[in-house]
Amino acid sequence: MLTKLFRGLLAGAFLFCPPLVMAQAEPALDERHILLKALLSEDVDEQIRLVQKLQGAEDPMVEQALAAWRQGGVFIYETNGVKTPFLLDPKVEADSKSAAIRIEDGKPLQDEQKKPIRFLAADLTPVDTTSKLRIVIKDDLDLITLSNPDPKVRQAAVNKLGLDQNKSNLRFFQARMEKEKNVKVRRALDEAIAITELADPDANVEAGAARKLGEMRSIAAVDQLRGLVKDTAKKPKEVVQAARISVKQIEEYMFKGMLVGTAFRGLSLAAVLLVITLGLAITFGLMGVINMAHGEIMTVGAYSAYVTQNYFIKWFGSGGRGFEFYFPVALVVGFVAAALAGLLLERLVVRFLYKRPLESLLATWGVSLVLQQVFRSEFGPNNVDVTSPRWLSGSFDVNDVSFAYNRIFVIGFAVFVMALTYFILNRTTLGLQVRAVMQNRHMAACIGVRTERVNMMTFALGSGLAGLAGVCLSQLANVGPSVGQNYIVDSFMVVVLGGVGNLVGTITAALGIGVVDEMLQPFFGAVLGKIMVLSAIILFLQWRPSGIFVTRSRSLEG
């Protein structure tokens, strides 16, 4: 009541000042004048009192000015004894000066000749603030954010303010609730009101809020509720009881969420591993060639994505609709480029070494060194920037578990690649020939299979799959000259664990390693988790030396 009266008085007092006639919106008028008065006031206590009145202000100029004031960006222009507060335009001009904007009406500040004045930011002395005042301004700004046009920003502000448990915020929450239409923000407001009520002196309100938070499965409130449970001495029994039940409900919910989230991340890690490993499963598993350059062939795919992206930016611009389609094109380019690289590698190096697997390991390692150096001199030693198309970035939440689109895509893509590999190996002539040559090279040659050509095609296919993995990886991780090295040990382990020459085994092993790795990470950290997985694989191979699925053979040397 008093506030209203005061505001009215203020407005009345300022009506007679000439510049105010130009001001437009009525509520803004009040708020701006309070702000101006605060800015021009010499008394800190008065300033604080005035600024506190600006809670819940809706005028964007006030918000801007408050934010600027807090950071020392509000200045005062003085001519003929008239003080005019102003801000600097954030846009800095060529001579590093910027235009001055009057806070009262948002118009450019003019000198006596009606010319706009521009200033160098460094030449000006800002209006003073004390730390106490800055805190008050911060509170204002937080409350102002409640009416931000972006629902996500609103939601974040509500969550943050709720945790303050400041009772005076309640009325702003309730006022906002009446206007709010967005479901998520409404939920956040409910939550914030309940959390604020947890600090209420009335035990009934408190217990009710605790129960409500439990029903809402509010993860944000769990710390406060735990605090209540511990505080058995001071708090009434029913409050502690309600809080205890709610904590239990929320913890159960969080645990389920963690399980689902971990399983999802594990699955997507497994999918990446699987796409990388499928290529290896063909070159190593079926052909018996240890290709240490497999990681670098994958990097060829990743860099193809980068190059394709750059061409699309050149053709369509980085924001254009055409740019969104670079990714499918990159998949094709990556496959072809990697397959060609693999073909060259097979023709120039690997084909001489089919009978000397240990030496193929060494020679291809040499190739990997050379390729890494090629990447380094071609694309620079640092990671390059591959932007995901819009439809692959972002995520959605279900019950507080976030699902990233790119991870979902990778899972789907892995399934697709798996189906493709299966189809090629089991339903095409090439696949038939591949299997025949791998089982018995001489016999296949005798019945007219051109084994040399089959070797070539198989190796190219395996490398092409690695290229696809690389394109995929460019959406999830950094692309750099030595990115292949990070995956080579893991993917060899997947093939060995799954059982060499066995695609089903490879799939199982990739799933197993991916999920277990992700499960261990929250408890032991990334590195220790990885070490444990590697040790577990070494021990597992004690029990089943040929991997999970054994390809049975009568050959002694297997």
Place this chain on the structure above:
Amino acid sequence: MSADRFLSKRETIVLVLLALVVLVLMPCLNAFLPKTSPFYVTDFTLTVYGKYLCYSVLTLGVDLLWGYTGLLSLGQSLFFALGGYALGMHLLLMIGKLGQYHNDLPDFMVFLEYKRLPPHWVPFYHFWFAAAAVVWVPGAVAAIFGFLAFRSRIKGVYFSILSQALTYAACLMFFRNDFTFGGNNGMTDFKFILGHDLRASATQRGLFIASGLLLFGSYLLCRWLTHTRFGKVQQAIRDSENRVLFSGYATANFKLFVFVLAAVLAGLGDALFVPQAGIINPSEMAPDKSLEAVVWVAVGGRGTLLGPILGAVGVNMLKSYATRAFPNSWYYLLGGMFIFVVLFMPKGLVGLPRQLQDLWQKFRPRSQTNPVPAEEDADKVGRARPAEPGTPAPPPPRDETVNGTGSL
């Protein structure tokens, strides 16, 4: 001396000459010549060659495994680094209060806010404990891993991949700060060894001579071992493990012994490497380092004992030259050399004269000579092949047979 039994006269002479150069001549040139003399060997050169000698000890182990037993272990850098860490811990403790923080604790522990020395560090105040650890730590790790691997008959490329995974896991482990071995910075700033200042010329000479002695000792040991019955079984395992197994030999035990021996050699090598290099950190045990050591053996010539030494010294000399001369294309050189050696020089540098001789035989005008087919197995390097009197003369080489050979 037992050496007479297995060393030919020529080999003995070469060895003695080399020993004189390394153990006497180079240190003398360093110690007694004035610095202005053109024959003066600088302290730096001595340290650099000392490091090469240590690498040679490592490669002897690699060759014993790969060249003589057919086991390509990619875990040798781990054993190498373990030996280095064991001695590095002692050297770090010997710095005492002279470190940057002037604390009894090593610098990195002060930095990571340790209150006192972790218990497993305490015995490393004693040099002999550290020296023993140089031998038994790599040995024990190799014994455990080898036992598990050979028991379940993991061989060939699977053994390589698993040993690489082991190295990778250990490398990740040592990179962690809370593993109490200095994290990714490792250990450095060593000052004293057995009370001698590491920067003094005399200490460096001593380390160089010690490296030389270690190398000659390891060489003689390997030479002796490969000539015993044990060595024959070892080579038989390389050529056909199953036949050896079916003849009643427990091949796993043979392999385990060689594996542990190679690990111990590697550990000893790095124990002398670290005081000369002045630093040990986890990147020493990255899987790539193992592969690099294998390259040296391949370049020098595997299955011979001179080859690994030649390879380690030669490739590293080339490396130190090339990284300075063309820093950007050094990897092209290394990678390219590697591919070339594997594809075209399966016997390495040591086998090169023989290979050239065969090539000469092949392209020599046929009318002038008694045709000799290109050897399918150009083993027994450097030894004359007596014409076998009982067998009929081999058929003249036709194009197909010539093309079909040349590979192992």
